[in-house]
Amino acid sequence: MSVEKPVMDASVRLEWGSDYLADIIRQLDLKYLSINPGASLRGLHDSLVNYLGNDDPQMLLCLHEDHAVSIAHGYAKVTGKPMGVVVHSNVGLMHASMGIFNAWCDRVPMVVIGATGPVDAAQRRPWIDWIHTSRDQGALVRDFIKWDDQPASLPAAAESLIRATMIANTAPRGPVYVCFDVSLQEARLDEGVNPPDISGYAQPVTPYPDPASVRQIAAWLAAAQHPVVMAGRSSRDDAAWAKRIDLCERLGAKVMSDLKLPAVFPTDHPLHVAPPAFFMGDDGIALLRGADVVLSLDWLDLGGALKVASAKGSIAARVVHCSPDQYSHKGWSMDHQSLPPVETHLLCEPDALVDALLRLDDQEGCFASKTRSVYTPVPVPRSADPGAVPISLQILASVLRASTLDHDVSLLRTPLGWPGNAWHFRHPLDFLGKDGGAGLGSGPGMSVGCALALQGTGRLPLAVIGDGDYMMGVSAIWTAARYKVPVLFVVANNLGYFNDELHQEKVARTRSRTTENKAVAQHIGEPDIDIAGIARAQGAVGYGPVHDAAELAQVMTQAIADVQAGKVCVVDVRVVPGYDSLMTKGLLREVKAG
Numbered sequence: 385m386s387v388e389k390p391v392m393d394a395s396v397r398l399e400w401g402s403d404y405l406a407d408i409i410r411q412l413d414l415k416y417l418s419i420n421p422g423a424s425l426r427g428l429h430d431s432l433v434n435y436l437g438n439d440d441p442q443m444l445l446c447l448h449e450d451h452a453v454s455i456a457h458g459y460a461k462v463t464g465k466p467m468g469v470v471v472h473s474n475v476g477l478m479h480a481s482m483g484i485f486n487a488w489c490d491r492v493p494m495v496v497i498g499a500t501g502p503v504d505a506a507q508r509r510p511w512i513d514w515i516h517t518s519r520d521q522g523a524l525v526r527d528f529i530k531w532d533d534q535p536a537s538l539p540a541a542a543e544s545l546i547r548a549t550m551i552a553n554t555a556p557r558g559p560v561y562v563c564f565d566v567s568l569q570e571a572r573l574d575e576g577v578n579p580p581d582i583s584g585y586a587q588p589v590t591p592y593p594d595p596a597s598v599r600q601i602a603a604w605l606a607a608a609q610h611p612v613v614m615a616g617r618s619s620r621d622d623a624a625w626a627k628r629i630d631l632c633e634r635l636g637a638k639v640m641s642d643l644k645l646p647a648v649f650p651t652d653h654p655l656h657v658a659p660p661a662f663f664m665g666d667d668g669i670a671l672l673r674g675a676d677v678v679l680s681l682d683w684l685d686l687g688g689a690l691k692v693a694s695a696k697g698s699i700a701a702r703v704v705h706c707s708p709d710q711y712s713h714k715g716w717s718m719d720h721q722s723l724p725p726v727e728t729h730l731l732c733e734p735d736a737l738v739d740a741l742l743r744l745d746d747q748e749g750c751f752a753s754k755t756r757s758v759y760t761p762v763p764v765p766r767s768a769d770p771g772a773v774p775i776s777l778q779i780l781a782s783v784l785r786a787s788t789l790d791h792d793v794s795l796l797r798t799p800l801g802w803p804g805n806a807w808h809f810r811h812p813l814d815f816l817g818k819d820g821g822a823g824l825g826s827g828p829g830m831s832v833g834c835a836l837a838l839q840g841t842g843r844l845p846l847a848v849i850g851d852g853d854y855m856m857g858v859s860a861i862w863t864a865a866r867y868k869v870p871v872l873f874v875v876a877n878n879l880g881y882f883n884d885e886l887h888q889e890k891v892a893r894t895r896s897r898t899t900e901n902k903a904v905a906q907h908i909g910e911p912d913i914d915i916a917g918i919a920r921a922q923g924a925v926g927y928g929p930v931h932d933a934a935e936l937a938q939v940m941t942q943a944i945a946d947v948q949a950g951k952v953c954v955v956d957v958r959v960v961p962g963y964d965s966l967m968t969k970g971l972l973r974e975v976k977a978g
Contacts, residue, residue, distance in 0.1 A: 387442055390433045398578065401538055402427035402569040403435045407579040408542050410440055412549050414468035414495060416459065416836070417441045418452035418863075420479075422472020424499035424516055427569030429470075441468060444836075444867055449476045451829040451860035453483025453559075454819075456494050458796070458833025461646060461816050464619055466493035466552050467833070473499055473516040477524050477561075482823060487559045488528040489719045490820025491617060491712070493552040494559040495545075500534070502567045513566075521563050527716035532561040538577070541568065546585050554588055555733050556712045591732045593706075598740045601679070601704050601728060602750045605741070608677040611637040612701070615648040616683035617709075617734070620812040624735040628681075629653070631738050633757045634745060638675075640668050642684055643802065646817040647809035653759045659804035663970030669693045675701040680726075681734035682707040687722030702727045706737045761810055764789055770933040776960045780848070780876060781806035783933050787940035788846065794838055796831045796847040799876045800883055800971070801963035813843060825856030828873070832864040835871035844872065844947065851877040851908060851915065858918055864952045865923030872947045873954040875915050877929065878961040880907045883971055885961070890972050919954035928956030 398404065405428055409417075421429060432443060446452040449471045456467035471480045477498050487494050501517030502508045508517065518524075522532035531551045535541040541564060548560040605611055613632050618624060628648065632639050632655050639649050643660040651660060658667040672678065672693040678701045680686045686705055693699055705726040713720040730737055745751050767786050770779055777799070785807050795807060795815045809815045816834050819826040831847035838845050854875045864871055880903060888902040916926030925946045930936045939955055946953045963971070 388438055390438050392437055393434065396434055398435070399573060400427065400431065400569070401571045401573060402431040404538050404573060404577070404579050405541055405545075405564065405569065406431035406436050408545050408582065409468065409497075410436060411579075411582045412468075412495070412545060414441045414466065414549075416444055417468040417470050417497075418444045418446050418455045419470040420446050420449045420452050420472065420476060422476055422499075423512075424473040424501060424566050425470055425569075427566065428497075428499070428564065443470075444863055446829075446863050447859040449479035450483045450825060451857055451863065453480045453487065453494070453496070454826045454829025454857065454860060455833035455836065455863065457483060457487045457490065457492055457819070457826065458816070458830035458835075459837045460487070460492040460494060460833075461490070461830070462620060462813065462834050462837035464493070464621075466495050466549065469494060469496045471496060471498050473501065474518045474521055474524065475516065477521060481525055482821070483826060483829070484525050484559050484561075485528045486819045486821035486823065486826050488717075488820070490817075491556045491558055491709070492820075493557040495549055495552055496529075496559055496561045498561060498563040499566055499569070500563055503565050504567060507567055522561050525561055527714055529561050530558040530712065532563070534563040534565070536565070536568070538568065538573075542580055542582070546582050550585070550587055555590065555708045558712060590736060591708075593730045593732045593737050593740050595740075597728060597730060598737070598744060601737075602741055602744050604677050604702055604704070605635055605637075605679065606750050606753070608635075610675050611635050611677045611679065612671055612675040613637045613639045614678060614680045614683040614686065614689070615639055615641045616681055617645055617707075618648045618681060619735055620646065621735070622812065624738070625812045627735070627738050627742055629759060631742055633759065634742075634751045634754060636754050636757050637679070638671055640671060643798070643804050644818045645684060647812055647815040648681075650759060650761070650808070650810045652761065652808040652810065655757055655759075661804045661966060662800070663966055664689055664692050665966045669696055672699055672701070673697045675699075677701055678703045680705045680707070680724075681738070682709065685721040686726070687724035690724055691722060704728045704730075706730045706732065706734045708733060764808065769937070772932040772934040774960050775931075775933055775936060775957055776962060777801050777876065778803050778806060779933050780874075780936075780957060780959055783936050784846070784848065784874060784940065787937060787944065788844060791844040791944065792842055794834065794843045794845050796834045796845055796871070797827050798848050799850040799853070801967050802848070803964065813838070813841070824850075824853045827853040828857035829860035831871055831873065832860050832869055835864065836869050839869065844944065845870070846872045846874065848874045848876055851875055851879065851913070852881050854915065855908075855913065859922070861919055861924050861952060861954065862922040868950055869952070870947045870950050871952055872943055873919075873952075875954060875956050876959045877915060877956055878959050879909045879912065880961070882961045886968060886972060915956035916954055919952075924952035924954055926954050926956070928958075930955060930957045
């Protein structure tokens with residue numbers, strides 16, 4: 385990555401309140417700070433540049449606060465660690481709020497640093513300081529962050545930053561917000577005031593599951609004839625991935641995963657019998673109905689899944705739920721989902737329970753009577769050239785997979801309707817999931833953040849995003865080009881908000897009205913947007929529009945070469961609108977619970 389190297393003055397010393405704050409931020413090990421600048425943060429900005437040298441942390445300039453947050457979101461999805469985000473005053477926080485909501489719903493750590501105009505009214509400049517000062521700025525986002533503070537002194541600010549980072553990193557992880565009065569930043573330090581050494585503040589240890597509960601769960605699983613593991617939220621850790629496979633193989637348990645979440649289990653493993661999907665299909669329902677023990681490893685919506693399955697028959701299984709998510713449930717947002725009826729609920733992270741069950745089996749042979757499954761990955765076959773045919777999402781996935789077989793790919797993002805059976809995941813970084821909040825505009829920024837975190841891994845970062853998502857977040861591509869973060873975007877361009885067209889069609893049919901008007905105020909065309917041109921205007925390489933599969937295969941060869949050469953690349957692919965029946969029913973609220 386190219387770094388903006390400031391001209392340094394050797395005489396600069398610790399002198400201002402913002403220097404003190406910058407020193408604490410450096411000690412927090414926030415490697416990057418994505419920022420959209422503003423005057424409320426001019427003191428801290430100066431200290432990050434002229435006192436710290438824009439190094440450790442390095443600032444990444446973004447053209448919109450929402451994209452600054454999305455980049456940090458993507459970074460955390462790969463690393464499991466927070467990035468810092470700097471947003472200007474109340475106006476910047478309002479812009480950032482959608483991205484913060486995504487991070488909240490996706491349970492990723494993030495430290496958001498904000499500022500307000502002078503709380504002391506006597507220090508405010510006319511007009512601008514008044515409209516950029518809020519009495520309780522954190523209230524804007526308090527319902528979807530883990531913690532916030534507005535410290536009134538530098539010692540309090542140090543403690544606040546330490547506490548915030550600890551909380552962000554404690555499961556269930558999430559964003560935090562710390563707001564600094566501009567006057568605190570711009571005050572001269574008293575003689576002898578120095579930032580504290582924060583090394584004495586240890587991160588809380590992850591809780592380990594109750595031994596008696598582990599023993600009971602192991603007994604249920606050992607006796608089960610048809611155990612099912614619902615693999616939900618989990619870490620990107622290689623060792624944890626291997627342990628999940630090991631446990632399921634010892635149990636001979638059938639496994640299901642969720643396309644809204646990052647990869648947690650090899651999808652071509654014989655035990656993974658239901659393709660990952662946005663909504664549970666008949667194969668998943670049958671799996672749950674036939675189970676005698678269900679082990680939920682922080683499944684995103686366990687209550688909803690059980691209700692969908694029970695609507696088509698009874699669920700007789702014992703259900704064990706392992707999730708700390710209850711600690712983040714609040715009253716404003718319904719992201720906590722339906723309350724599941726479970727036999728046992730452990731408030732620890734799934735990786736800890738998996739580890740405990742394996743240890744107990746190693747010591748006592750709990751699962752010795754089970755027939756152990758064995759997973760032997762086989763090479764992905766090269767699909768036949770589809771020829772010059774129109775591109776559906778299924779064909780798009782097939783061509784992209786064939787084009788990247790010789791590369792270690794991280795699929796950073798997929799659009800609505802992506803076929804879960806089209807691309808197998810064999811590593812925790814093979815697929816990074818969705819955005820959490822299910823809005824639009826986060827795809828470009830999150831993909832840039834993922835690519836930033838993947839630098840040096842040798843992986844090819846590939847994001848497949850919709851045209852609506854692309855256009856809402858497109859200026860995040862400039863940040864990738866500016867800091868030379870190579871990433872490949874393939875825009876699945878159906879020239880409209882197709883999801884909403886389906887809704888308008890359903891409503892029209894329900895009301896016995898014509899469906900010919902479903903694309904009114906939905907179609908993104910006439911004029912068509914120059915997707916590739918917008919990329920080129922920001923310093924990226926742009927290709928397209930690509931209209932058929934044969935042309936896409938040719939373009940992908942060059943696009944991959946561009947990314948391997950360190951470039952940002954965008955390919956505009958015209959896809960045929962359409963989802964499979966399960967996705968359509970789910971989006972139209974026809975997949976019902978209960």
